[in-house]
Amino acid sequence: MGKIENLDFKKNSLRKINSFLQNISYKNNKREFTVKNPRGEHAICAGLKENILVKINGHVGYYCGGMNQKAKIVIDGNAGTGLGENMMSGTIHVKGNTSQSTGATAHGGTIIVDGNASSRCGISMKGVDIIVKGSVGHMSGFMAQAGTLLVCGNAGEALGDSIYETVIYIAGNPKSLGVDCIEKKITKNDIKKIENLLKQGNINKLKAINFKKFGSARKLYNFNIDNASDY
Amino acid sequence: MCGIVGLYLKKKKLHSQLGSYLSAMLDNMSSRGPDSAGFAIYNNKEKKRYKYSLCLSKKVNLNNFEEDIKKNFKNLDIKTISDHTILYTSAKPQKFIPFIKKNYENILLIGYGKSIEIFKQVGSPKDIVKKFNLDQFSGSHGIGHTRMATESAITIDGSHPYSTGEDECLVHNGSLSNHNNLRRELIKKGQEFHSLNDTEVAAGYISNKLSKNKSMKNTLTDCLSNLDGFYTFIVGTNNGFAILRDEIACKPAVIAENANYVAVASEFQAMAHLPNVNKAKIYEPEPGVVYTWGK
Numbered sequence: 001m002g003k004i005e006n007l008d009f010k011k012n013s014l015r016k017i018n019s020f021l022q023n024i025s026y027k028n029n030k031r032e033f034t035v036k037n038p039r040g041e042h043a044i045c046a047g048l049k050e051n052i053l054v055k056i057n058g059h060v061g062y063y064c065g066g067m068n069q070k071a072k073i074v075i076d077g078n079a080g081t082g083l084g085e086n087m088m089s090g091t092i093h094v095k096g097n098t099s100q101s102t103g104a105t106a107h108g109g110t111i112i113v114d115g116n117a118s119s120r121c122g123i124s125m126k127g128v129d130i131i132v133k134g135s136v137g138h139m140s141g142f143m144a145q146a147g148t149l150l151v152c153g154n155a156g157e158a159l160g161d162s163i164y165e166t167v168i169y170i171a172g173n174p175k176s177l178g179v180d181c182i183e184k185k186i187t188k189n190d191i192k193k194i195e196n197l198l199k200q201g202n203i204n205k206l207k208a209i210n211f212k213k214f215g216s217a218r219k220l221y222n223f224n225i226d227n228a229s230d231y
Numbered sequence: 232m233c234g235i236v237g238l239y240l241k242k243k244k245l246h247s248q249l250g251s252y253l254s255a256m257l258d259n260m261s262s263r264g265p266d267s268a269g270f271a272i273y274n275n276k277e278k279k280r281y282k283y284s285l286c287l288s289k290k291v292n293l294n295n296f297e298e299d300i301k302k303n304f305k306n307l308d309i310k311t312i313s314d315h316t317i318l319y320t321s322a323k324p325q326k327f328i329p330f331i332k333k334n335y336e337n338i339l340l341i342g343y344g345k346s347i348e349i350f351k352q353v354g355s356p357k358d359i360v361k362k363f364n365l366d367q368f369s370g371s372h373g374i375g376h377t378r379m380a381t382e383s384a385i386t387i388d389g390s391h392p393y394s395t396g397e398d399e400c401l402v403h404n405g406s407l408s409n410h411n412n413l414r415r416e417l418i419k420k421g422q423e424f425h426s427l428n429d430t431e432v433a434a435g436y437i438s439n440k441l442s443k444n445k446s447m448k449n450t451l452t453d454c455l456s457n458l459d460g461f462y463t464f465i466v467g468t469n470n471g472f473a474i475l476r477d478e479i480a481c482k483p484a485v486i487a488e489n490a491n492y493v494a495v496a497s498e499f500q501a502m503a504h505l506p507n508v509n510k511a512k513i514y515e516p517e518p519g520v521v522y523t524w525g526k
Contacts, residue, residue, distance in 0.1 A: 040500030058509060059499050078513055080499060081483060099483065099515060118515050119480055138480070138518065 008036040014044065021071075024050045040080065045073050048090070062099075065092045068109065084111045087128055100137065103130045106147070112201050119156065122149045125166055131201040141168050141214075142178065150197045152206055160214050168214040169194050171206050182217045233391075233404040234260025234377040235484075236501055237465040237472050239493040239524045240370075246274075250368030252505060254360045256494070257375045259501040261356040263404075264377030267390040268359045269351025271400045271467050274370035277345050280306065283318040283327060284349040284394075286387055288337040296335070303330065313362040315350050324397065339387060339425070344398030346469045351376075351390040372525075374467045376402035382410075388426040395422065395431065396438030398469040403430040404497055405461035405482045413457070433458060437466060451475045451521040463516075465495060471525015480518035487511040493524045 006012050007020070017035065024030075035056040038044055042061040045054055048071035056064075059077035066085040078096035087106040097115035104120070106128035113130070119137035122130050127147040135153030142158075144166030154172035161178020168181075169190070177183075186209075194208035220227060236256040240246055249272065257268060287293065293316070297309055300318065304327070308319040320327065324343055331340055342349035350363045356377045360366070376391035383389045392400040407413075410429040413436060418424065422435040436458065440450040447466065451473060454464070463482040466473045474495055476484060487494045487502050489511040494502045502508055516522050 039503035040498060042500075059503075059513070061498060061500050077509070078499070080485075097514065099485070100480070119518065 007033055009039055009041060010037045014041050018043070018046060021045060021052070021054060022047050022049060024052055026050060038077070042080070045071070048073070051090075059096070065090075068092065078115070084109070084128070087111070097134070102132075103128050106130075108147075110200060116153065122147075122166065125149070129197060129200075131197055131203075133201060133203060135172065138175070139178070141166055141181070144168075148193065148197065150194065150201070150211070152203060160216070162220060163214075163216045165216060167193075169197070169211040170214065171210045171212075174214070177214065180217050180220045181214055184213045184215050186211070186213050232263045232379040234263030234497045234501065235375070235402045235404045235463060235465050235495075236260060236497070237372070237374040237402075237467070237474070237493075237495040239372040239471055240491065241493070242491055245491055246371055247369040249370045249373055250364075251366040252492075252494075253368075253373045253375055254365040255504045256496060256501045257356050257360050257365070257377060259503075260375075260377040260497060263497055264379045265355055266380045266385045267351065267353045267378045267387075268356035268376060269349065269378075269390050269392050269402075270363075270365060270373055270375035271342065271347055271349045271392045271394070272368050272370045272373045273346045273398075273467065273469065274348065274368075275346050275469075277319065280308075280319045280321050281324065281327070281343055281345060282348055283320070283331070283340060284342040284347070285316045285318060285331070286339040286341050286351070287314050287316055288339075289314075290337045291335065296338075299334075312350070312364060313352070315363065317348050341387075342392075342394030342400060344394075344469065347394065347398045347400060347467070349392055349394055349400060351387060351392065353385055353387060353390065372467065372471060374400065374402050374465045374472055382406055382430075383426060383428040386426075389428050391430055392467070393428070393431045393434035395434040396441060398467075399434070399438050399441065400467045401430060401434040401437060402465050403433060404463045404484075405477070407433060407458055407460035407462065409459040429460070433462070433464065441468075447473050447523055448521045455519055463497070468525070471523065473521060473523040474516050475521055476516050476518050478519040484516050485513065486516060486522070487513045 032053045038058045040061040046066040051070040053072045056075045061080040063082045065073045068087045068090045070090045072091045075094045079098045081099045083102045084092045085104045089109040093112045098117045100119045102117045102121045103111045104123045107126045111130045113132045116134035121136040121140040123142045125144045129148045138156030141160040145164040149168045151170040155174040157175045158178035159174035160181030191208045304320045310317040352359045391402045394400040407429040410432040414432045463484045464475045
């Protein structure tokens with residue numbers, strides 16, 4: 001290993017490729033890498049720790065870029081379940097669609113999906129910013145705690161169910177809202193945040209005023225017997 | 232967990248490749264189901280005769296069985312691979328099935344029809360695919376399953392695909408929670424079951440509806456209101472196959488479609504070897520939506 005041409009799943013194992021990318025020396029001048037023939041393998045680029053750029057040419061499986069710190073990962077294809085799960089910082093950019101639980105429990109950094117993200121996008125997210133240029137599936141933002149979910153298309157059923165302090169901006173419409181999720185008034189501060197996210201996602205077709213804001217009604221924070229059926 | 236795969240070939244010239252494509256799909260899904268595996272191949276070569284897929288236990292002497300069966304049925308061909316035998320005969324199911332059940336307690340009928348052939352065994356999918364020479368099979372479509380057992384024992388009885396009607400079969404990733412009650416109801420309606428497995432009940436439910444001239448779309452839509460639990464189903468018929476995911480949709484599925492084929496699998500990696508798959512239209516079936524392909 002050590003040579004860039006070996007970051008090819010036809011020539012090397014997942015463990016070897018990941019181990020190489022996880023152990024890039026900070027002093028190494030080389031900072032850009034291309035992974036070839038990913039063939040939907042799971043956990044590609046999980047646990048990266050350095051400020052490197054990894055381009056993946058093809059579709060990836062589950063948990064791609066999980067636990068990422070600092071690295072920028074660009075996927076020229078689709079991603080499976082749990083993209084960027086528990087990511088701490090850095091950026092993941094998917095040019096296709098993503099499967100369920102995109103950005104689950106992620107603490108920081110940014111995830112950009114050019115296509116659609118399916119169900120439970122941003123489930124239990126804890127500070128990551130997720131930008132989806134298409135639509136998201138049902139139960140997106142479920143129990144989401146912090147960070148921002150921006151959706152340019154629509155959302156499936158039960159958006160933001162049992163949401164905590166994540167803020168959801170959506171240009172289209174949610175099919176329905178989950179328990180304790182309500183529409184909120186857009187403030188000047190929100191406009192600034194949305195503009196910033198649109199810039200990060202390189203989205204020109206929409207303006208900040210096109211978005212609606214959803215968040216927590218904060219009625220489920222403490223147990224209330226009147227809400228028993230909602231828990 | 233469990234892995235499910237399906238492949239429908241749109242062009243006749245590709246039919247000879249069905250087995251080799253499907254065997255690599257099943258092999259790859261070993262990671263989701265190492266306990267047992269099975270597959271159903273649809274091959275429309277037979278016009279008048281029926282094909283009966285039989286699994287013979289070690290207690291059965293194959294030669295004796297062949298002689299015995301030739302005495303009773305004419306126009307008969309027999310194909311044996313590993314412990315499975317496919318019997319080709321013009322004998323109708325109403326006559327043939329009771330004959331097998333009455334005379335051979337150590338032979339399990341695992342499917343029948345004019346098109347379907349079913350093979351399933353306990354053990355690693357990689358070995359099973361090899362034992363049955365799946366890569367040599369040709370056909371228009373096939374579906375397969377790799378099992379991680381949760382609901383019932385690791386036996387042939389507990390292995391997928393389940394066939395409960397002529398040329399019908401079902402593979403399932405997930406688990407049902409109301410299958411015992413539903414089994415009792417279906418038994419009252421005349422459906423027969425051979426295991427305690429939840430998927431067999433779903434297969435029986437689907438066959439029961441289809442036998443009442445309900446369309447596949449209506450049948451699977453009825454599943455949404457009558458089957459509790461988690462499921463991604465692939466239902467095979469003579470014409471093609473259908474897919475349904477329950478409305479929670481926590482059991483995965485991905486579809487790749489182009490001018491040559493429709494492939495479906497629990498994970499994309501199971502279809503990564505298919506020609507030009509990276510340029511195919513790749514998408515996830517939506518929860519609670521029925522998808523069908525075929526003639």
